[in-house]
Amino acid sequence: MPYQLINLSTFFTEGFALGLSTGAYCLGACAPLLVPYMLGEGKSTWKANGFILMEFMAGRLLAYILFAVIVSFIGIHFSNFISPRLIRLAMGLSGLLMIIYAMGRNFSQPTLCRRALNSPALTRFPLILGFSIGINICPPFAAGMTRLIEMGSILFGIFYFLSFFTGTSLYVLPLILVTPWLKYERLVSAGRLCSFFSGIWFLVQSLR
Amino acid sequence: MGKIYPKIIFGFLITVLIGIFSWGGWSDPWLGAARIFWAAFVGLTGFLILWTGKISRWRAVLFIAMAWGFMVYFKSESLGLTGKFFTSDQMRESPYCHIAMASSIFNYLYQQYLALKSKAWSAWGPLSLGFLWLIVTLTLGQAWCSWACFYGGLDEGFSRILKKPPLKRFNLPAKIRDMPAAILIFMILISFSAMLPIFCLWVCPLKITTSFLDPIDAARKAQLLIFAVIGILTIIALPLVMGKRTFCGLICPFGAWQALFGQINPFRVTIDQKECSQCGLCAQICPTFAITQDSLKNPRISSYCNRCGVCLDQCPAGAISYTVGPHKNFGPLDAKILFLFSALLVAGAAGALFMPEAIATLARGLFR
Numbered sequence: 001m002p003y004q005l006i007n008l009s010t011f012f013t014e015g016f017a018l019g020l021s022t023g024a025y026c027l028g029a030c031a032p033l034l035v036p037y038m039l040g041e042g043k044s045t046w047k048a049n050g051f052i053l054m055e056f057m058a059g060r061l062l063a064y065i066l067f068a069v070i071v072s073f074i075g076i077h078f079s080n081f082i083s084p085r086l087i088r089l090a091m092g093l094s095g096l097l098m099i100i101y102a103m104g105r106n107f108s109q110p111t112l113c114r115r116a117l118n119s120p121a122l123t124r125f126p127l128i129l130g131f132s133i134g135i136n137i138c139p140p141f142a143a144g145m146t147r148l149i150e151m152g153s154i155l156f157g158i159f160y161f162l163s164f165f166t167g168t169s170l171y172v173l174p175l176i177l178v179t180p181w182l183k184y185e186r187l188v189s190a191g192r193l194c195s196f197f198s199g200i201w202f203l204v205q206s207l208r
Numbered sequence: 209m210g211k212i213y214p215k216i217i218f219g220f221l222i223t224v225l226i227g228i229f230s231w232g233g234w235s236d237p238w239l240g241a242a243r244i245f246w247a248a249f250v251g252l253t254g255f256l257i258l259w260t261g262k263i264s265r266w267r268a269v270l271f272i273a274m275a276w277g278f279m280v281y282f283k284s285e286s287l288g289l290t291g292k293f294f295t296s297d298q299m300r301e302s303p304y305c306h307i308a309m310a311s312s313i314f315n316y317l318y319q320q321y322l323a324l325k326s327k328a329w330s331a332w333g334p335l336s337l338g339f340l341w342l343i344v345t346l347t348l349g350q351a352w353c354s355w356a357c358f359y360g361g362l363d364e365g366f367s368r369i370l371k372k373p374p375l376k377r378f379n380l381p382a383k384i385r386d387m388p389a390a391i392l393i394f395m396i397l398i399s400f401s402a403m404l405p406i407f408c409l410w411v412c413p414l415k416i417t418t419s420f421l422d423p424i425d426a427a428r429k430a431q432l433l434i435f436a437v438i439g440i441l442t443i444i445a446l447p448l449v450m451g452k453r454t455f456c457g458l459i460c461p462f463g464a465w466q467a468l469f470g471q472i473n474p475f476r477v478t479i480d481q482k483e484c485s486q487c488g489l490c491a492q493i494c495p496t497f498a499i500t501q502d503s504l505k506n507p508r509i510s511s512y513c514n515r516c517g518v519c520l521d522q523c524p525a526g527a528i529s530y531t532v533g534p535h536k537n538f539g540p541l542d543a544k545i546l547f548l549f550s551a552l553l554v555a556g557a558a559g560a561l562f563m564p565e566a567i568a569t570l571a572r573g574l575f576r
Contacts, residue, residue, distance in 0.1 A: 028401035035397055106383070186511075189383045190464075193390030194397075201398060 008159055011151065015144065015160040019167020022140030026168040027175075029138060030056070032198045033094055033129055034175055039191020040105060041125075044182040052126050053176050057169060059130020064165050067135060068157040071148050088206045090136035095202030097122075097129055102196035140168075215258040218545070222552050223251025230560035242567035243560070249273075250556035257548060263517030267355060267551075268364060274559050275361025277566035279417040284569045344558075347550050349473025350466045353456055353496070354514035356555040358562070359414045363455045366447040367495055373451035377492055384458065385497045385512060389468075392461035407461065413439030414455075456514070457496040467511045474532045475547045477515055479507040483527035490519035490528060515547070 019026075034056055042049040104117035116122060137145070144164050148157045181187050227247035234240040249270070256266045322328070344352055353360055367373075395407040408415070413435045423429045438459070446454035456463055479490075484507055491499045498513040520528050530547045532538040538546055 028403075032394070032397040032401055036393065039393070186386050186389065190386040190389035190393060193383070193386060194394045197390065197394040198397070201394075 008156065011156050011160045012163040014147070015163030016167040018140060018144055018147075019164040020170065021167075022138075022143075023168040023171035025138055025140055027171040029136060030060075030130075030133055030172050031175060032201065033098060033133055034126075034172070035178060036098070036191045036195035036198050037101065037126065037129065038175065038178050039182065039187055040101075040195055042179065042182050044179060046176070046179050049176050049179045049182070053173070055124060055126035056130035057172065059127040059132075060134035060169075061130075061162075061165050062127075063131045063134025064161040065158055067141075067145075068148060068161040069154055071145055072151075072154040072157045086135060087137050090132055090134075090206075091202050092206030093132040094129065094136070095199045095204075095206060097125070097132060098195050098199030098202060100199075101125065102192060102199055105192045106196060140164075212259065215255050218258055218549070219251040219253075219255030221251075222254045222549070222556065223247045225553060226250050226556035226560060229557050230564060236568070238568040238572055239564055242564040242571065245567055246560060246563045247556065250552055250559070254548060254552045258545075262521050263548070264521050267517055268361075268368060270552075270555060270559075271355065271357075272361040272365040272368075274356075274358050274555070274563065275365065275417070277559070277563045278358035280569060281562040281566040282417055284566075344554055345466065345469050346473060348554050349470030349475060349515075350463075350511065350513060351473070351475060351515035351547075351551055352466055352470075352554070353460075353463050354516035355551040356558040357456075357462075358558065359417060359460075360453065360456050362414070362417075363443045363447045363453045364495070366444050367451050367453055369448060370451065373449055375450045376452075378450060379491075379501070380458075380497060382500055382502065385500075385510070387458050388461055388464035388512075391459060392464040395461055410434060411438060411459075413443060416443075451493075451495070452497065453495045457498075457512070463496075463512065463514075471511060474538075475515060475543070475550070476531050476533065477509050477513050477519070478529060478531040478534060479504070479509065480527045480529070481507055483525050485525045485527070487524065490523055493518055493522055515551070 034053070037056075038049055038052055042052055100113045100116050100122075103113035107113075117125070122128060141164075144161060148160060151157055151160065224247075227244060230243045230247060232239070232243065253266050253270045257263050260266070344356070348355060354364075391407075391411075395411075398406045409421075410431055411434065415435065416439060420432060420435065421428055423432045442455040442459055446452070484504070486504055486507075488501055488504060491501050491504060494513075495516060495518055496512060496514050498510045499519065500510075503510060515530070520530070529536055530544040532543045532546065536543050
């Protein structure tokens with residue numbers, strides 16, 4: 001087997017193992033955003049919710065790949081500088097998005113939030129939400145980042161984060177199991193209210 | 209009022225059953241007497257409900273007494289053991305609340321697995337609590353919140369102080385009633401995410417009945433401030449001016465939990481469509497916002513109903529009743545009698561865990 005291919009499979013396995021071992025953390029970060037959104041917006045069909053979930057996951061994947069490319073370019077020193085700021089930004093952005101969503105859905109008064117929610121910029125809301133939480137540099141993500149810098153290769157880095165994403169996704173995918181509950185109107189209403197609390201929580205976390 | 213003997217037998221039967229359940233000997237005469245007193249008190253409540261036909265009035269006496277008794281029991285235990293009003297450590301004991309458990313669910317599952325494997329029965333805390341919850345849910349369902357919960361009597365007590373609360377007729381938007389469900393979902397997700405019992409640490413003012421954490425740093429001070437604001441607002445001020453149980457109806461996530469799982473319990477409060485005059489009085493007086501003008505059109509009471517009996521007592525047409533499913537009778541038995549028997553037994557048994565101690569503590573303080 002060519003040397004490059006052995007390395008590729010090693011990195012893939014390593015990334016996947018890191019994702020598997022730390023996926024619960026990712027679930028903890030994603031669930032408070034994704035579950036209220038799915039409850040509030042999802043339909044009681046697997047297809048509709050599967051689409052929301054896939055969009056969210058695509059947002060995360062996009063953030064991971066973008067991050068892998070950027071970190072491979074800028075190196076460890078600069079990434080150490082931007083990491084803490086990026087965490088706050090990611091948390092704040094996620095919180096703000098959820099508040100806009102919650103205000104737009106729960107109240108008829110704040111037309112600004114309603115307009116924002118219907119604007120072309122937010123038409124792919126789950127994708128943006130996935131991206132905003134994806135750029136949040138959690139401890140497992142930071143561990144992956146260090147390894148990425150050691151590798152010094154953009155291609156390997158992308159593979160590494162792709163496999164990391166696959167490993168963590170195994171924890172996030174079961175969130176689609178909320179689907180059968182969505183036929184209850186009260187739960188949909190509760191999900192929309194809950195998204196407001198989630199928004200506040202993430203916003204407060206970003207300010208700490 | 210009918211014949212009095214069946215009502216006396218009903219009350220006596222409850223007294224005997226609660227007495228047997230709570231019995232623990234005469235080694236401490238104060239406690240022994242308090243156990244008998246408690247059993248008799250629950251039995252008397254049952255008798256008075258049937259004798260006067262006023263369900264909620266006598267239920268409230270029992271319910272409010274339980275909440276204050278719980279506080280006396282816990283506070284005296286805590287002060288007696290530590291001599292301090294505040295708890296200085298993080299919560300180390302098994303949380304008895306599902307919200308708190310969400311943060312350490314994996315630890316609990318593993319701990320319980322080990323307890324089962326090693327037959328360490330004493331370590332069965334969460335399992336035993338889970339089993340008790342199942343029994344309570346099967347026998348009472350959502351009615352736990354108005355009959356046996358040891359916190360609910362606090363806001364119920366304040367909601368009954370004013371005869372004519374100024375905001376009694378204030379109608380909340382229907383979706384606000386889903387707030388406890390939203391808080392439940394959020395708290396479970398966040399507790400799991402942060403691996404901390406966030407509701408206990410940051411929101412639940414009912415720690416007033418147990419103990420708060422030492423306000424030693426800024427975060428703890430902020431927690432205490434939040435507890436105080438939520439507590440004063442939802443347990444004292446809003447119940448006073450609205451005459452409603454605002455903490456139980458708009459905040460308590462356990463209420464939402466029971467509303468969901470309580471559906472497995474067969475007891476319901478049902479409005480008879482033929483007899484209902486659509487006067488809307490029940491919607492105005494329901495203390496937990498479970499009946500709205502809209503729900504009267506069907507007419508249907510929401511799953512948040514606590515079976516407290518306020519609407520049954522007040523309905524001028526007598527159109528509201530306890531039922532088993534949609535039926536007023538369960539075989540030869542009256543659904544109302546069956547429900548009251550079940551509710552008083554569970555309330556009496558739950559209260560037996562702390563009320564005799566609380567009564568004995570108060571009696572010792574008064575008479576010694």
